[in-house]
Amino acid sequence: MNRLAVACLTAVLACSAPTLHAQISARAYAPENLRTLSISDQQRVISQEYAEQSGGRRIPDDQMRFYLDQVNRSSWGFSRIKQDIATSLSGSGGGWNPGGGGGWNPGSGNGVVRCESRDSRQRVCDTGWRSARLSRQLSDTRCEEGRNWGSRNRQVWVSGGCRAEFVEGRGGGWNPGGPGNNYxxxxxxxxxxxxxxxxxxxxxxxxxxxxxxxxxxxxxxxxxxxxxxxxxxxxxxxxxxxx
Known part of the structure; x- marks a missing residue:
């Protein structure tokens, strides 16, 4: 190889190196125990993981707050965060509650349905259960049974900004008042x-x-x-x- 060819090859590699380095470093390293990071670094790696899984979308603020709470209060590891992000984005449309119609999670025992009230509008999600109970609140808005969520006719409904995960309930539907009911x-x-x-x-x-x-x-x-x-x-x- 003559000197001219070597010089050209060297120039090409030098120009491409920054791009190659940027591609390699685009995925941020995150330890399994995110509590070893500062809050700002926790936010950074969670945001980046969400963006990578969602094709560049920004993580919703309340979902970020939920993950930070789980990391620092419930000791969720990074693998648990990644798995939950993947679950939240599964199905059509993406988002924390994909499609707004509830998502089925076959890895969660009897199943989990996510139902979300967007812009405070009522949303009805099919469950297939006679009754449902709230498993995990996802919204900043407090979800209160009978006020902004309930179950009926093998469905769960949410309104007023309530977003939550639901699982199969025990016995009949919610019926306040009277001993023996699900008060x-x-x-x-x-x-x-x-x-x-x-x-x-x-x-x-x-x-x-x-x-x-x-x-x-x-x-x-x-x-x-x-x-x-x-x-x-x-x-x-x-x-x-x-x-």
């Missing part, structure tokens, strides 16, 4: 303040059915019962019912 009350401590919520004492003593917050709900410490009212504090958000 539930959702109570939420906003900004860590104590909050009281009405409870029908005829239903008996309340029990925690489902924790909705990252903050722990511990009876006697962050939630309790007195008279005709429940109370929650220190960020506890939960659904209470009768056993």
């Amino acid at each position: 539930t009350v959702t109570c939420s401590s906003n900004d860590n303040r104590q909050q009281s919520c009405a409870w029908d004492s005829r239903q008996g003593r309340p029990a925690l059915v489902q924790q909705l917050s990252g903050s722990a709900c511990v009876e006697g410490r962050t939630w309790g019962y007195r008279g005709n009212a429940l109370w929650v504090s220190n960020g506890c958000r939960a659904r209470f019912g009768t056993r």
